[in-house]
Amino acid sequence: MAQPASVTEAAIDTRGLTKRYRGGQLAVDGLDLAVPRGSVFGFLGPNGSGKTTTIRMLMGLIAPTAGSARVLGEPMPSAVRGVLPRVGALIEGPALYGHLSGRDNLVRYDCADPTADPRTRGARVGQALERVGLAAAAGKKARAYSLGMKQRLGLAAALLQPRELLVLDEPTNGLDPQGMREIRALVRELAAEGTTVFLSSHLLDEIEQVCTHAAVMARGRLITQGTVGDLAEGVRGRLVVGTPDPPEAVRVLKENGIVGLVVDGDLVTGELPAQDPPDLAELNAALVRADVRVRSFGTQRGSLEDAFVALTGEGFDVDG
Template sequence: MGEPDTGAARPADEAVIETRGLAKQYRGTLAVDGIDLRVPRGSVFGFLGPNGSGKTTTIRMLMGLIEPTAGSARVLGRPMPRSSRTVLPRVGALIEGPALYGFLSGRDNLLRYDAADPTADPRTRSARVAAALDRVGLTAAAAKKAKAYSLGMKQRLGLASALLQPRELLVLDEPTNGLDPQGMREIRSLVRELAADGTTVFLSSHLLDEIEQVCTHAAVMARGRLITQGPVADLSAGARGRLAVTTPDPAEATRVLAAHGVSELTAVGPKVTGELPADPPDLADLNAALVAAGVRVRAFGLERATLEDAFVALTGEGFDVAG
C-alpha cells in the first residue's frame, strides 16, 4: 500500500508532510475521507477540528501507527508507514498524552526514553536529559515520581521526551492540555524557538486563539474531511469581520442596526456587534443613521475576523472545545 520507497530524500523546499487521498475506514465509517494535506517545511502548522473530525486518526497514520485504508502519506519525503524505521528517528512526537512509568522519576523516565533510541549516544545521555528537563521547566521536579505529577507536568515531561534529540519535525497532539496560563505561554514560546531553529512543528489543538498566536499555517478538519488549509492570515481573511458599535444606548443601537439589515446582533455592556448583510450598506451611512436616531456612538467599525469566524463560515457549525 502507498508509494514505493525510492530511498531518496526530497529537496528541502518540498513539503515535510504530504498526503494524497489519505483515508481510514472503521466498520464502514470513514474516519478520514480522502484528504490531501501539505505541511510546508519550516512552518508551525495548526491542525484544527472538533471532536471526531479525524485529526488524531490522521496523525496516527502519519506516524505509521495505523495503516491507511486508501491513499498515501509521505513524511520527510518518505512513504509511511513503510519507511517508519528511517523517518521516526528524525521526528519527535507527543500523541494522545505521554506514556509514562509512574513509579519512576521524571528524569528516569527520560533516561528510559533516550536508551530506547538506537541513534542516541549513551555517553551524552545525562546531559541530553538535563537539557530537555530544563527546556520544559521540570528541572526542580526531576526527582519526583511521575505518578505524583499533575496533568500539566506530565504533558511537559512528554514534550521533553520529544526534545531529547534535535528533530526535523515535531508532532504534538494538544501540547498545552492541562497547563495553566503561564505554562501555555511557555510552551508557545518554546514552539516559536523550535521553529526559529528550523524545526517544522505540526500541532493539533482545540484552542483557536492558540493557533492564531503561534501558527503560520493551519488546516481545518470536519467530519473526516479537510475543509481548507493555508497560511493562518489567509484563512482568517476569508471570513468577514463583525460590525462593532460602542454606545451607552445599546438597545436603540440594536434596533437601528437590525432595521438596516445587520443580523446576529449581540449586546454585551456598551458594545453591540453583528453580521453585515451580503450586500452591506455604506458604513458611513450606517453610522449616520445611528446618530440620527439619537444613538451616542463612542466607537464604530469592523472587527478583524478571527480564525473561529473562519471556521464557522467554512463548516457552518460552532467549534467543539472538547475536540
C-alpha cells in the same frame, strides 16, 4: 481552499489519505494535506473529525486503507524506520514508567533511540528537562507528577534529539496559564530554529497565537487549509457600535443592511453583509441623523474561532 504545497516544500504531504475501520466506519476520507516546512501548523476539528486517526497514520502507528502519506519527503509507513528518528512526537499523552523518576524515564527513552550517542546521554537528558521547566522535579517519581508535569515530560522526551518535525497532540493539556505560555514560547523557539511543528489542539486561541498555518477537519474530510491570517480574513467582520440608545441603533443598522444584530448593554454588534456592504462613514452619519448618540464606532476582524464555526457549524469545544 488553499492549494497544497508541493511535495518538496512539504514536511507532511497526503494524497487521498483514507482510513476505514472494520464495520465500515470511515474515519478519514480522501485527505489532501500539505504542511509547509518551517511552519507551525495547527490541526483543528470537532470531536470525531479524524485528527487523531490522521496523526496515527502519519506516524506509521496504523496503516491507511487507501491513499498515500509522505513525511519529510519519505513514504509512510514503509519508510518508518528512517523517518521516525527525525521526528519528535507527543501523541495522546506520554507513556511513562510511574515507578521511575522523570530523569530516568528520559534515560529509558534515549536508550531506545539507536541514533543516540550514550556518551552524551546525561547532557541531552538534562538539557531536555531544563527546556520544559522540569529540572527541579527531575528526581521525583513520575507517578507523583501532575497531568501538566507529565505533559512536560512527554514533550521533553520528544526533544531529546534535534528534530526536523515535531508532532504534538494537545501539548498544553493539563497546564496552568503560565505553563501554557511557556509551551507556546517553546514552540515559537523551535520553529525559529527550523523545526516544523504540527500541532493538534482544541484551543482555538492557542492555534491563533502560535500557528502560522492551519487546517480544519470535519466528519473525516478536510474543510480548508491555509495561513491562519487568510482563514480568519475569510470571515465577515463585525460592526461594533457603543451607544446609550441601543433600540434606535438597532433599527437604523437593520435598515442599512446590518444582520445578526446583538445588544449587550451599551454595545450593539452586527455582521456586515457579504454583498455590497454599506460605506461605514455613511452608516455612522445615518445613526447621527436619527439622533442616535454614538460613543464608539468601528469593526472587528473575524477570528479563527469565527472561521471555525462558520466552516463546521460547531462550537468552541472541538476536542477530537
